[in-house]
Amino acid sequence: MGFEQIWAPWRLAYVNSQAPEPQPAESELPLLPGGDPECFICQAAADTADRSRYVVARTEHVITILNRYPYNNGHLLIGPRLHWARLDELNAREQIELSQTLTLMVGLLERVLRPEGFNIGLNLGRVAGAGLPGHLHWHVVPRWAGDTNFMPVVASVNVIPDSLEALWKRLTQALARS
Numbered sequence: 001m002g003f004e005q006i007w008a009p010w011r012l013a014y015v016n017s018q019a020p021e022p023q024p025a026e027s028e029l030p031l032l033p034g035g036d037p038e039c040f041i042c043q044a045a046a047d048t049a050d051r052s053r054y055v056v057a058r059t060e061h062v063i064t065i066l067n068r069y070p071y072n073n074g075h076l077l078i079g080p081r082l083h084w085a086r087l088d089e090l091n092a093r094e095q096i097e098l099s100q101t102l103t104l105m106v107g108l109l110e111r112v113l114r115p116e117g118f119n120i121g122l123n124l125g126r127v128a129g130a131g132l133p134g135h136l137h138w139h140v141v142p143r144w145a146g147d148t149n150f151m152p153v154v155a156s157v158n159v160i161p162d163s164l165e166a167l168w169k170r171l172t173q174a175l176a177r178s
Helices: 009-015 040-046 092-113 164-177
Strands: 055-058 062-066 076-080 117-122 138-143
Touching: 040 062, 055 092, 055 164, 062 092, 062 164, 076 092, 092 117, 092 138, 092 164
Parallel strands: none
Antiparallel strands: 055 062, 062 076, 076 138, 117 138
16 A cells, blocks of 8 residues: 545644734734734634635625635634623624524535535533634534544644635535526
């Protein structure tokens, strides 16, 4: 059996525990009310550079972003555009749009990637696993039979078969057609 090389260069910043490259003029972004200038979701909500921030969709109250450090191909983050840390801070319209967006994005991923299932969840608070505890966001992770292997266990690395750029393009084009 030969050795197979797997390339996943976008994972390097995560593996090395480095922050991703800063986007242009983050300090000058006109953040939404209550926005945190250090929060990548607040930055994406305030910026119109959807492609460079991997914003797949936005509504009046909700933003959907490709996860830069995905657990699996197509891993999305869906959250309110405003910087809310608690569920009881959401108003009724935000709650409805979040639910509608989760449904829409699952359908989009089903059409584009054809997964066999999904993990969908919210980590509420740092001790619950929230990497960004100040801004609510749901993870939508497409799953396929056999999509786990020895890499996460042996090397602490996930292998993702599609680039973020290519996937962003496929998802936004499919969304525009629907």
